[in-house]
Amino acid sequence: MNPFADRERALFELERRIAELRTASADQPVVIASEIATLEAKYQEVLHDVYGSPTPWQKVHIARHPNRPTALEYIAAFDRFDELHGDRAYRDDQAVVGGLGLLRGRAVMAIGQQRGRDTKENLRRNFGMVAPEGYRKVQRLAHLATRFGVPMVTFVDTKGADPGIGSEERAQSEAIAQCLVAFTDATVPIVAVIIGEGGSGGALALAIADRVIMLENSTYSVASPEGCAAILWADATKAEEAASHLKLTAQDLLRFGIVDEIVPEPLGGANRDPATVVARVLDRVDAALSDLDRYASPTLLSARYEKYRRIGSSKRDSSPAGKR
């Protein structure tokens, strides 16, 4: 259920009336102009009211919005992109796209989870849920990035790795585990952008990076809220409660030091102005790459190691009881 549905109705009603008045204003321009201004002020008020401070659960829905820009929309704004296909063994998993491209004149390896923008595309792309052969394609592209010596830019947008029978039969665990190794080992700079939903190990497989950028309303969590509720309370309908516990918002994760930077979105989410958001994100990716360009590979690798080594490192208990 879209938690905005009720209140969005008021918004759509206002949009409709403003549009009507605009059409009618051809006949009585003066009278109607002031009416439009009043309605528009009201519209802004309702807009803030509806989207002003979304709850974690509302953000989950913004992150999943069908009109939110997907990986290919970011990649389409590159100067050039040449898609590379397949895992060289089984098939080309279209839930993940990748290839070489030029971003602001810089050669990069771009990889992104791709959900569909309509039902038909969603079926082809398995709703952005990547299968083992998809993760093996990612490993291959990560090695290729090192071979070419070009940095990697990843776009993370998945509920989680594909949980089907075939994926288990083809070793989903191993495919993800080796993706983690490939990113840990890559000698080129890596920038990951959480553009929508970052669900679990299936998302992390593309997100071990030197810089992690997150959109304001994206989410990133150990499990999807539905999955978490099913695991903890055997009840997927308690997803809203799980969302509030998981600390899955960009603001929480910036505070924890798990993401490095937040890219702001227009009120109501990136779906309300995709082009602006895409340009903003690519600006930040470009800046991050310029910054990372300064470091030699060994420096990058040791900084990457330290970064993940530190996260959640508990303090040591030096009391004799803790020694044993």
Add this chain to the structure above:
Amino acid sequence: MPMPEWLHVRRAKDEERNTAQWSKCPECGEMLYRRDLAANLWVCSRCNHHFRMGAYDRISGIVDGDFAEIGADVQVGDPLSWTDRKSYPAKLAGDREKSGLSEGVVCGFGQIGGFEAGLGVMDFHFRGGTMGTVVGERIALLLEEGRSRAVPCIIFTASGGARMEEGMFALMQLAKATAAVTRFVNDGNLLITVLTDPTTGGVSASFAFQADVIVAEPGAMIGFAGRRVIEQTIRQKLPDRFQTAEFLLEKGHIDMVVERRRIKEMLVHLLGYAAKGAARRLHGVRA
């Protein structure tokens, strides 16, 4: 072989907690006398069902004598201040009491068949063997110490995956463990994992399947997604053998399925091959 002091103490504590004399085999229903069951390495004498095993029991059956634990002092944290039906610290305290463990993995060093090795053993009895910051930290410490000693490491896995109550900090432990595995392995050191029932989620999708040799116990449930999740997704019942160790062996995901009573023997052989090959083994793939 004299029983080391540390094991005496552990055993005494276990006796205090477990007053029940009998256990029922979940597979064949046989009533088993707990002392016999323990003597048989927690394997049903009738149907060969492998019970989930306590970490210290496991360690005592693997190391030759002494075991020097490391990372026992890594503190339990509550990074999200999580509370649902119960607070997370209260859940942890309950599991500490019940299991006698400080967290879901015990790590340390000892001799195995005369070879020095690092040993990490996860225990399902502590929060379902889930991986949070303490488990991730201890695994990383084990591999870092193993790397500086240049000895092989063996990890027994048993895990329901990443620990929900630590949220993204738990997910980041996959990255941390991977970082430690990668450095350890890149230096030419050998990693062996033994997958026990169950090994799923974030643990199977990281160090469990990053090892050089992957062994599994008979009947162990091993996979990425849990059975319930898959059944809900495809809306049909899965066959019984799906995601068992034997199924994975057939599919080519693991090297071997070895009965519990033969695991130490097998590990000693593997460590022996590695010792014989040490002189020619590549040290430092990036060197």
